[in-house]
Amino acid sequence: MNVVRQLRRQAGVSQKRLAELAKTSQPTIAAYEAGRKAPSLRTLRRLARALGLEAWTFFVPPMTREDRRSLALHEAIAQRLLEEPRGVLARARRTLALTRRRHPGAAAPFREWDRILRLSPADIVEVLRDPRPRARELRQVTPFAGILSAAERARVYRAFETSEGRAHEAH
């Protein structure tokens, strides 16, 4: 889901109300949420303040195609986690335990996942969507294996290939 829409819904405000608070128009908010327009940094900060949040900007090394694909996959997993937190977390903990037993040499990232899986679903989702290098590395040893069905994965990969194709054409 689009991040503006997601944050607006979490705050429980309408597009019209958010537009008033952020000093913009409802059609502009609708365009942001539909992905037709992208807010400037200044507008993004106003939107964040209107929702009782702060928007931060940080610079990270460019993502590889595989990083972007992994992020797309974990976005779908994040949605499932928010829909069915108990079932998804129970499965992730089982997968983590299994992987730890099979790969005793890779203790550090698994310890970190163990800590992360004790957080609230909303905080775990932050990690799943985090573009920074450490989160990219953690996703490489994701405990969320098997959460999405083959058909769901196929949909994610098709959408990813379409978006990558569009990005390629834009350049």
Next chain:
Amino acid sequence: MKRTEFEHAIRAAGSILGTTELIVIGSQAIHAIMSADLLDEAQRSIEVDIVAFDDPDGQKADLIDGSIGEASMFHATFGYYAQGVSESTAILVRRIGRGG
């Protein structure tokens, strides 16, 4: 990743693409020149990075990854997986290797 796991992932990737020729990049490529299991430290990775020949747009990489890649049922079942890597990323890795 143990040698048997490495071989399993490679065979599975080859079956998916219907080929017996693939490129392995990254840390697990060391298995190609070692006949025995590696030291524990060298077995930390749970994934092997695989590049397919003639894959300019990454579609073969996505096919490998979608089938037996990160967070797949293969990954859930065996505890390791194959990451399909596009040619563009493989070139980036080689440049890094040269200090570029």
